[in-house]
Amino acid sequence: MAQPRASSEGEQPRASDLSFNPRFRTLCLTGECAMGVEKGSAFLLKVGNGNVPATYETVAGMRTTQLSVNGEAVNITSKDSGGWRELLSGAGVRSVSVSAAGIFTGSAAEIRVRNHALAGTIEHYELSFESGERMRGRFLATRLDYAGDYNGERNYALSLESSGAVVSE
Structure with a gap:
């Protein structure tokens, strides 16, 4: 800042x-x-193509994307803390969770995500923002839901959990 x-x-x-x-x-x-202020429509989820280095393709049809950065606190409070909790800086397990939902379009990226979810494989993903900032890391698809009403479109919801470091560029 x-x-x-x-x-x-x-x-x-x-x-x-x-x-x-x-x-x-x-x-x-x-x-x-x-x-x-940035547009939500410019907050994109992209899946890697399996190559090294990875190239990324936008997961089509998305309507909502959410990113959560998580960190576990390591409590180091002792009798000398004066009754106040103390936490250890830089310790604990960090992770990133991503959830997304959208309309199924049958794009190659959607099929790739589905295949990774079915196989339980970890793949490179990228989250990009309107400002040009990107977050990249390896993620496991922990949930993939499909739904559809008789008079509506087929849609999906997706949850990803990071495996290893997620870097911001």
């Missing part, structure tokens, strides 16, 4: 120069903010 600029040369910003942006939970200089 960008550091607030000083009010004038060498000065720290005054509290009156800062505002809290609740949507992004960030402090910003009044009238400025380091994050821009």
Whole structure:
């Protein structure tokens, strides 16, 4: 996150120069903010083609995508903690969970995801954002659901769990 600029040369910003942006939970200089609003339709899930290095193809038909970064806390509280819980920084198991849902289109990427889910194999996936940021890692498809009403489209829901490090580029 960008550091607030000083009010004038060498000065720290005054509290009156800062505002809290609740949507992004960030402090910003009044009238400025380091994050821009991004379209949800530009939040894409892509599956690797099995090659090294992987090339990625967008999973078609998606309507919703959700990403959760998870971390287990390691409690190091002792009698010397003064009654307050203390946690160990940088410890614990980290993971990334992805869920997505959309309309089945029969694309090659959807078929590849289905095949990995059926075989229980881990594959490279990429999540990309409108800003150009990407998150890449190896994931296991832990759930793949298909549904369809008699007068509606066939749709799917997908859950992925990371295996190993997920990197942000």
